Amino acid sequence: MLDAKHFREGLEQTAEQLARRGFSLDVAALQALETRRKDVQVRTETLQSERNARSKSIGQAKSRGDDIAPLLAEVGSLGEQLDAAKVELAEIQEQLQSIIAGVPNLPHEDVPQGADESENVEISRFGTPPIFSFAVKDHVDIGAGLNNGLDFEMATKLTGARFVVMNGVVARLHRALIQFMLDLHTEEHGYQETYVPLIVNQDSLFGTGQLPKFGKDLFHVEGETEDKLSLSLIPTSEVPLTNIARDEILDEEQLPMKLTAHTPCFRSEAGSHGRDTRGLIRQHQFDKVELVQLVKPEDSMAALEALTQHAETVLQRLELPYRKVLLCTGDMGFGATKTYDLEVWLPAQDTYREISSCSNMGDFQARRMQGRFRRKGAKKPELLHTLNGSGLAVGRTLVAILENYQEADGSVRIPAALQPYMNGVERISPR
């Protein structure tokens, strides 16, 4: 959520900046609403003030033993006027709020202008795509060949499309990846390991920006209290991790707060685009190791570089070829002010595919969730800056390993960094 100032003063500039990312702000409607808001709010508060004063004098008269009947008569229609004004104000503010809550973050000045992913800017590459002397298989076939290591049919029976059952050594490899990532981030990058709920409430989802606009991407849980406190499965652990700061005022010394968690993630819309219908790339349920940082505003841009590097380190240690891309304005997420994507090489697709997305959200989420901190000696708390990134998406990492390390006989080599997590095994093979 943007600072309300952006909608009061400098509305035109705000609209221009938003236009950079393809969002058109209805300036005229906002201006009209804002004018009414000011008018009605002043009127409401004046009436309120008036009534407070009258009520007070009634109280005083009563305690003196005076007759309060004339004073009561004087109050007359004040109450009704006030009620009407309050209703009107509430309506206006609701309208304003619903517009403002749906406005995305302003892109950082570093972010290149562009309409869609074709205009993202490649920053760097690591490693070189392997050359194979045989016809490469995709991860679905490789996984199936590893003693039915990936079983999509079974998952379809159990649940439906876009889920998977992993068996044996492939399930083990999946688990090893998680352990490896968590150890790296906690032991070398200074993150605190965190275990969080996989079901969150609507306040949390509003805080990180999934609501009100993207509710259809979520799986909602039917709770015992169906109306007020509905709950949803997390689409990413960014939601619970970042909302740890919601309605808190942290001490300056607690910052930066760096958290990591492994969780499954659940996404409802993941299947409806007709893309990546085969394999693990786009599932309703997938595991992810998430990195979240809560920092002081002046530190957030440097923190984005560091956090992205932390995610890159995973790929480097696994010796997977990847490239780093700076997203253009048109391809960024709702709350992001600047985002790097890491794309890993997938031989079977002969292309780089997203495996991590690292974003600086600025104060956008912090304002929504009132996540703040207080500087030493300062009186006023300030909004935090929040960042998050995948470190990494586990399913896609598994895909990358199966495909990049495949051998002609259907076996798969295990990268050295991962071997300690695989009981020293150097390769996995069909039995």
Added chain:
RNA sequence: GGUGAGGUGGCCGAGCGGCUGAAGGCGCUCCCCUGCUAAGGGAGUAUAGGGUUUAUAGCCCUAUCGAGGGUUCGAAUCCCUCCCUCACCGCCA
């Protein structure tokens, strides 16, 4: 799931329907006094929104005593619903 108690400012803790944004204490900040790291005295110490303004300074107004409704001229105080916490019992990984 059952029974009982309770949710007030950074913390503890008062609060007859009006003079309580909220006593008192602790903590914290500043000042004074004091010959020894102690004690004492004084002042200050919530957040959000709005108006005015060159101003994140002042000043004025409004809101907030778990949340939301209601009664009333007026609610921290009365009524209803919900959420949460604690204790004991039951159940359970």
